Amino acid sequence: MMNVVSFNLLENGVDSIIEGMNYFISDSKTSRKYKFALLLVAHGVELILKERLARINDILIYANIDKLDRLDRNDTESLPTVSLLDAIERLKHAKVAIDPKWVMVCRRMQKKRNEIQHLRVSLDIDEAKNIVGETIDFLIPFMRDELGKDLAQLVSDSPGIKDAIADVRHHFNLHFREAYNKMRAEEKRLNEKQIEYRIDWCPNCQRELVLISGEIPNSIAKCYYCDNVHQVYICDHCKRRCINPQIDAYVDGPDDDAAVIEIVECQDCFIDRFGLRLRS
Ligand SMILES: [Zn+2]
Ligand SMILES: [Zn+2]
Numbered sequence: 001m002m003n004v005v006s007f008n009l010l011e012n013g014v015d016s017i018i019e020g021m022n023y024f025i026s027d028s029k030t031s032r033k034y035k036f037a038l039l040l041v042a043h044g045v046e047l048i049l050k051e052r053l054a055r056i057n058d059i060l061i062y063a064n065i066d067k068l069d070r071l072d073r074n075d076t077e078s079l080p081t082v083s084l085l086d087a088i089e090r091l092k093h094a095k096v097a098i099d100p101k102w103v104m105v106c107r108r109m110q111k112k113r114n115e116i117q118h119l120r121v122s123l124d125i126d127e128a129k130n131i132v133g134e135t136i137d138f139l140i141p142f143m144r145d146e147l148g149k150d151l152a153q154l155v156s157d158s159p160g161i162k163d164a165i166a167d168v169r170h171h172f173n174l175h176f177r178e179a180y181n182k183m184r185a186e187e188k189r190l191n192e193k194q195i196e197y198r199i200d201w202c203p204n205c206q207r208e209l210v211l212i213s214g215e216i217p218n219s220i221a222k223c224y225y226c227d228n229v230h231q232v233y234i235c236d237h238c239k240r241r242c243i244n245p246q247i248d249a250y251v252d253g254p255d256d257d258a259a260v261i262e263i264v265e266c267q268d269c270f271i272d273r274f275g276l277r278l279r280s
Helices: 009-025 031-056 084-093 100-119 125-147 161-192 267-274
Strands: 197-200 210-213 220-222 229-231 246-251 260-265
Touching: 009 031, 009 125, 009 161, 031 084, 031 100, 031 125, 084 100, 100 125, 125 161, 161 197, 161 210, 210 220, 246 267
Parallel strands: none
Antiparallel strands: 197 210, 220 229, 246 260
């Protein structure tokens, strides 16, 4: 096995998380700072995932593992390493147990990270705490099971960090429970009125917290977690109401004003047709 990685991924990852959590502790009320909390925590998670890859083989942290001439010359500083999501893919291929729900959380975190970096969007404290809290909820058991490390212990020398971590986790869990309870209450109401409904995934936050009822035909549905409003479609295949359809457009005939036929299929039918397993 090559032993070219001299830097400590785990230590740097935990440092990055501590730096990020510090933004939740400082007194300043400006919301601009919370984006840095998310960027730093995301970076920390990425490094910790790479630590797991490096424990299989150091080479796995590099992006182009087939073009590593410089590795032989010990010139690794400028070599690009894998991204957060690629690290997860590699871990999955290496049969490292990684909770599919955490993969969703990481995707969402990466999306936010890109938005912050490229679109200069801001992030309010509520959203920052929810995303960070949820990812740390998964990071703690991952570090324990896969790296034999206790995050709480690793941050124990940094004042206030343990409490800040507990706070963001609590914040997320509270928000999730509230959304879940609201959806359950609505379900109860629909059951009592004997109105058909189904629960679907929110394409925005990837949570199964959208309730689509047949109460109002061609209605819209709102996600109880992220408040996003979605258009409801009727699936051509199974005739169920869905919010995240696959739409295929066909142009029929030679003339310019040819008809465009849209085939609306729900995610379930789409999965059936292509045998894809997008969810677990
Ligand atoms: Zn949502
Ligand atoms: Zn369908």
